[in-house]
Amino acid sequence: MIVSLVYRVTRMLLSVPAVLLRRQAVKDAELLVLRHENAVLRRQRVGPVRYEPGDRLWFAALSSLIPRWRWVQVFPVIPGTLLGWQRWLVARRWGYSDRGGKAGRPTTATVVKELVVWLAWENPRWGCRRIQGELARLGYRLGASRVWEILTAAGIGPAPRRCGPTWREFLTAQAESTIACDFVHIDLVDLRRVYALIFLEHGTRRLHVSGVTAHPTAAWTVQQARNLAVEMGVYLESLRFLIRDQDVKYTESFDAVFQAEDIETVTTAPRAPRMNAHCERVIGTLRREACDHVLVWNEAHARHVLESYARHCNGHRPHQARAQRPPLAEHQAALLSDLNTTRRLCRTRVLGGLTSRDEFLNGTR
Structure with missing residues (x-):
């Protein structure tokens, strides 16, 4: 206690001169x-x-x-x-926080940001400079650093390390060079059965009915392959693969017709229809929309039904895989700009009215 008291008194005495010497x-x-x-x-x-x-x-x-x-x-x-x-x-004094506008470069419009993100997703191999050039071609002046900021904010990485194409994009790209074939049977009124060999282009979904016969043989199948090569002409050179099953009617001579055009034959596994799914699907569509609703009398009638439906399918029937466009259509039909104008709708019956083709006439009513 005494030592503590002496210490406190000493500190107080020493602080007095400091206070006296301090400036006022x-x-x-x-x-x-x-x-x-x-x-x-x-x-x-x-x-x-x-x-x-x-x-x-x-x-x-x-x-x-x-x-x-x-x-x-x-x-x-x-x-x-x-x-x-x-x-x-x-900071309050020198930060110029009282200014009305924001400092720095002007903000990028939302529509331009959405366009940058869309270009990056649709073209996964494009870098910031490539996207910047595409924007300049469209009339938007944007720096490469700003493009990088927009992509980073959207969670999209650089092009060299960006994820590659999806399975849908990859398979769609391969489909452009693939054609498939399969046999479809049709039951006649007299309970006989005829067979047709069909080919389907995966890229365009174009359907080819090569021939119809009651007795398909290996020689007949080879001749149908030759007929297809003549029909397709130069376009056959753009194909790379032919998908078929292991039917005995597909002989080496059949494969040789396509090998002469540098087309490789790919055979499916036994009892695996999903390996030729597109061809199986078009056969099911052909039955549901045509063959199941018609009494087929003979081989010539069967050929007429199949060829009529093939023309309708290729020229007018919309396909989901082609954004609701027919196989032979390069572009989608233009949207109607004026819905109030009365137009005349022309309906053409196909296969006696089983399906129809509807088109607007050029003139108005």
Whole structure:
């Protein structure tokens, strides 16, 4: 107790000369700090002390008049807090926050951002520079760095490390060079059965009815392959693969017709119709939309039904795989700009009315 008392008295005596030697401005500043702190405590008697912006402004202003080594004894907050208030005041003074507009380059329109993201997704091998060039061709001036910022915000990585094409995109690209074939049987009225060999182009979904016979043989099948090669002509050179099953009627001579055009034959596994799914699907469609609703009398009638449906399918029937376009249509029909104008609709019956082809006439009624 005695030692502690002597220590406190000694500290008080030593602090008296320091106070006397201190400048008057410093003492006045410390006095103002203490008075303001007293006012804060009187204002807020319950709960923790919370300083308002005016209190922070006052303490920060007085801190410039008091030596830093005295801040711990004078101010009710730590020096770091006081310096933070001072930086806030400087930022408010020199930050130009009262200006109306935002500084920097103008913002990019939302439609342009959506276009950048769409180009990146549709073309996974395009980098920022390539997308920038495509935008310039479309009339949008945008920097490569801005394109990178838009792609990064959308979660799309750089082109070299961006994910490759999806399975749908990959298989669609391979379908352009693939053709498939299969036999379809048709039951006649007299319970006899005839067979037709059909070919389906995967890329365009174009259907070819090569021939109809009651007795398909290996020689007949080879001749149908030759007829297809003559019918398709130069277009056959763009194909790369032929998909078929392991029917005994497909002989080496049949494969040789396509090998002469550099087309590789791919055989499906036994009892695996899904390996030739597109051809199986078109056979089912042919039955549901035509053959199941017609009494077929003979071989010639069967050929007429199949060829009529093939012409309708290739020229007018929409296909989901081609964005509702027929196989022979290069572009989708133009949308009607004026729905109030009365137009004449022409309906052409196919196969006696089993299906129809509807088209608007050029003139109006």
